[in-house]
Amino acid sequence: MDDLLPLPRLIETGAGSTEIAVGAVVSGPASLRDTVRLALGVLDPRPGDAATAALRVEEDLRLGPEAYVLTIAGDGVRIEAGGRAGAFYAAQTLRQALPDEAFRSALPPGTSWTIPCGRVEDAPAFAWRGAHLDVARSFLPKREVLRMIDLMASHKLNRLHLHLADDQGWRVESRAFPLLHEVGSHRPRTVVSHRGEDLAFDDVPHGGHYTLADLAEIAAYARARAVVVVPEIDVPGHASAVLAAYPALASRPGERHRVLDRWGISPVILSPLPATVDFLLTVFGEIAGALGEAPYFHIGGDECVLDDWAASAEISAYRASLGLESVGDLHAWFLRRLADALAERGSRAVVWDEAFVSGGLRPDTIVMPWRGEHVARRAAAAGHDVVATPVFPMYFDYAEAASPQEPAGLGDAITVADVAAFEPAPASWSSEERARVIGTQFQLWSEHIPDGRALDYRAWPRGCAAAEVAWTGGPAASEDFARRLGRHLGRLDAIGVEYRPLSGPRPWQRGGAGRRRHRPGVVTVQEVMRHLHELSLSADSTRPSM
Template structure:
């Protein structure tokens, strides 16, 4: 194991031999514009090493710089890192590049640099190094579903730190769904007053006969959201909020029954959904519903500065619209042809509404049904197909196919996997994922903004379960998203797995409850909880 086992792998790296000792006299020389990264380095390295890293120059100093030359060569997220006997020079193409370089510097100090207090008798040194690095993709994302199981604010902040350690830069915050509404909207207090708690929860897959009768819920206040967004921004992570519509809306309808299709459903009787799957209760296609969600989005935009806003748009059953005289009259009035056109009408409305406010709509690939709204981007989850269609039509795409990068899917076929869901996707499988599908035209490939791993929490009831599903596979995904890797068949999977031996020690120091390479520990298993195993390899669609 070696401290030069970097993950994600840099573009170029040389380690000629030799060490630069760090001690109480090692100074930090922070150039113009580097203050935030300097503060972060002092915070994490000061805690782990006990070294003060005072302001100063001279032999052995750690110098932080932002330079146009690095920006020109490697872009604003690129960096150069030089460690010699004279000291350290970390040169970023911009503030983000400098910060990613600082993450590499931390890795070079060894796994104990990830601890919160110094170990007795520990000495510190950096290996002599020359690194030039930049990311392959500008969108390197992770989705966390906090609706199915709520994630406490402190755990969201921790996950952002773990993302930053892996050079991921987009946090897709799935805030609303049938099972709970998780963001305070001041003008609609019942969204959290009634919509954020459910009476019980299904244990395991929806086919399981077991229930947890403990009420479950929670939400983030607007100040919590501001804190999360600020914490992310300090780590050069953009938070993209998702407010789901017109499907996945039972929690909202339970809070405000008039949002639903009241002519065919007794919406007054609906509660926040307590099981999993595709819910039939969808929003009514009325002007009043549009005004309601415009009010929601007005508060969302005030909290999230991200260019993109996710509106879901997936898994919207049309049965209620087919049965509803009001919905059928609306189809005729709008001239949209059918129920798919009605869904497209929802999406197009908010595409225009967001564009008028300087934002961009992004949705799951179902928003292609009925015609894709102009300016909309697509999260391609049902395989590559939706993303290919959108990219070839000139729309931007984030590739996140379920068959490859849904981290709620099981990691092994063994019977000890906790609540086995979906396809087997091993650490090596994720490492061989390719975000740009073969055969995509060069012009269309430019519309692939990047890639994202998704974490749906139906069977993840707490932080340790999320840790188990996400790690170590997020390390493989991060390298796919950042590094200039060859085609999947030519990737050095064995070399990556060898580097992971060092990375496991970093995760240990961070207290991450990852899946061990030998299989789940006894306390990580969930015997008797039914999952959704799918035999055979996942289809590529």
């Protein structure tokens, strides 16, 4: 019980032991019992009555919905949970108390283990414990998304932020506007050169999208594992794939657009006129309907080049008719209009921090400040709930070491230790500001994540450190966390996760030569954060958020 990850609030050891066998009997309310069975995976307990049950689960409404008490005694295992999520997490803790083999997909009949008695009381510090998965730049098949949900759930992470649209691809079916997936979901090639070199392309078509039925399946699969899917359609910028399908929505009419085959920020932007708003709200409704429930909907708002808005006589006239003074005000109005409509449908808007700087957000809009602590604190002080998503240390597209042995990453370096030392709600903030931090999440931007093996390498074990910070609410104790993480890697081995070893990449995980090789020092995270801090300081810090 001393190597659990993430670390529970309270662990007590007891005298004696009990036996847990594959197919043991579990009793309790059906919904909680079934949740425990699902969480225990290969153990697959059979439903039964309390008299014969080795595992008993009970509901205790005095506990929070994600809280639980796990008691291992000589006569069996007892779980008290405040809800389905708490029961699921209790079962995950129990599974970690067993040998690594409990994380395999199948075991010989009759397998059983003896485990020592003890007690765990636990609840998360943050409500939002997330992972961001960019499937727009590099599409990942549904099986990889479902597997990511499994790995998140085993680490008590509960928000899957799916980045479904960007310049390089649109990734979800639309029955109202089918050209979105028929045209916008694929590109003829992808850039493979590094920065500072002449552009070189692989000349390999890339594409894919999820049907609405796929999205419904992903959401249901996630809900069963206490994970909420947060869809993102990033607007009004990052719109090349949308405009390749529906060019009439562009701010500059009459131009042809294409799904981008290279990375970076594009000046292409959607028009803010009513036809665009109606279009987006129709698509948002399709996505939310497929998810079944969408408590959160991310609308982006970042990296928008507003030049085409300023140059358009029609858009300028529309801006004036709304009583707005600048294109920045129009940007804020556009996002507020979408957020208001989402709220009417029961979804809470989420944005990147540029949208906060533009001002005019609904008070209930959640802000993801990727440019660091300075803008995060401003958003919290303005009364917005904040999910901490800074480049350092939560952007996992950066390499884990400044070494040519690493596969190519955006820059270097963000290590496991960097993530474990992260403080989402800094102690230097006021209590009111700290209370506005509702969680944190790590970002997996996919310029350098072409497939599931690369996803494993980028996400884990840094994701283990992020889960620890998100669950406990602050930095992990370095020596104790390092010890527990070393033990936890055996569980990942049993699952089959191709994580990055703490000592460095395995021979077949190395970058090799050419485009797959990391080039240390070309972009350092310190330089990036210094630049982003300067940008956030130069932004209009006096604009109110209404």
